[in-house]
Amino acid sequence: MAxxxxxxxxxHLTIWRWGPHxxxxxxxxxTGIAVSFAGLGILTWWLFALSNGTDTYADFAKVAQSPxxxxxxIGITWxxxxxxxxxxxxxxxxxxxxxxLGINKTFAILTIVGSVLLTALMWFYLLGVxx
Amino acid sequence: xxxxxxxxxxxxxxGLGSAQEGGEHWITERVTSIALLxxxxxxxxxxxxxxxxxxxxxxxxxxxxSGFIPMALLIIVGFRHALDGVKVSVDDYVHEPGNNxxxxxxxxxxxxxxxxxxxxxxxxxxxxxAG
Numbered sequence: 677m678a679x680x681x682x683x684x685x686x687x688h689l690t691i692w693r694w695g696p697h698x699x700x701x702x703x704x705x706x707t708g709i710a711v712s713f714a715g716l717g718i719l720t721w722w723l724f725a726l727s728n729g730t731d732t733y734a735d736f737a738k739v740a741q742s743p744x745x746x747x748x749x750i751g752i753t754w755x756x757x758x759x760x761x762x763x764x765x766x767x768x769x770x771x772x773x774x775x776x777l778g779i780n781k782t783f784a785i786l787t788i789v790g791s792v793l794l795t796a797l798m799w800f801y802l803l804g805v806x807x
Numbered sequence: 808x809x810x811x812x813x814x815x816x817x818x819x820x821x822g823l824g825s826a827q828e829g830g831e832h833w834i835t836e837r838v839t840s841i842a843l844l845x846x847x848x849x850x851x852x853x854x855x856x857x858x859x860x861x862x863x864x865x866x867x868x869x870x871x872x873s874g875f876i877p878m879a880l881l882i883i884v885g886f887r888h889a890l891d892g893v894k895v896s897v898d899d900y901v902h903e904p905g906n907n908x909x910x911x912x913x914x915x916x917x918x919x920x921x922x923x924x925x926x927x928x929x930x931x932x933x934x935x936x937a938g
Binding site for chain 1: 837840841843844847851855861862865866869878882885886889890892893896921924925927928929931932935
């Protein structure tokens with residue numbers, strides 16, 4: 677195999693026509709990486725600030741409530757929900773179910789609708805209702 | 808195999824088939840994902856159900872066993888799942904064995920360090936002087 681450099685390459689992102697399942701598959705990886713680094717990083721920072729006394733926590737809260745801080749937090753929240761919902765989709769698919777074209781596509785779209793809806797509801801409650 | 812024709816059919820195939828192991832990484836990823844389905848939902852629900860997100864309320868929440876224990880589990884399982892997940896991406900894109908080993912080792916150190924810092928902060932919240 678090492679002596680066969682001209683083996684055909686599998687068609688890749690630029691060749692296939694995009695569909696919801698492709699998007700969700702890539703989003704699962706991207707959001708997983710986002711939650712791994714940004715999400716766990718901020719969780720650790722948040723806990724450390726909490727443990728370090730009122731002043732340190734005030735500094736954290738100030739950054740978190742700034743426009744950029746909120747955009748990052750909302751982004752991580754959406755990433756978390758998207759990864760959670762597409763993770764459920766993957767667990768279902770791991771059992772061998774949900775591969776029928778129509779069902780697979782619908783399930784993929786639902787993970788995006790669900791993650792956007794959950795993120796919107798959560799932040800509407802946090803910023804609009806409870807304040 | 809050097810046993811040649813004298814080997815029994817069983818002797819010829821021994822060691823060539825399934826070793827009944829090697830799938831641990833894949834299985835661990837799934838098992839931790841199911842745990843995080845519960846712990847992640849608990850975390851989001853807790854943040855929404857707490858009356859406020861100021862330092863005093865949050866420290867009180869993590870002081871109690873009902874806050875401390877799931878949070879400790881979320882940290883441990885969360886960092887483990889993140890490490891397992893990011894490793895899949897590294898293994899997909901970084902093929903050179905040396906680079907792959909170095910990158911995966913760095914990520915292992917990062918995950919262990921992150922989990923240690925987060926657990927230290929949590930312990931300080933629960934057992935240290937609050938406020």
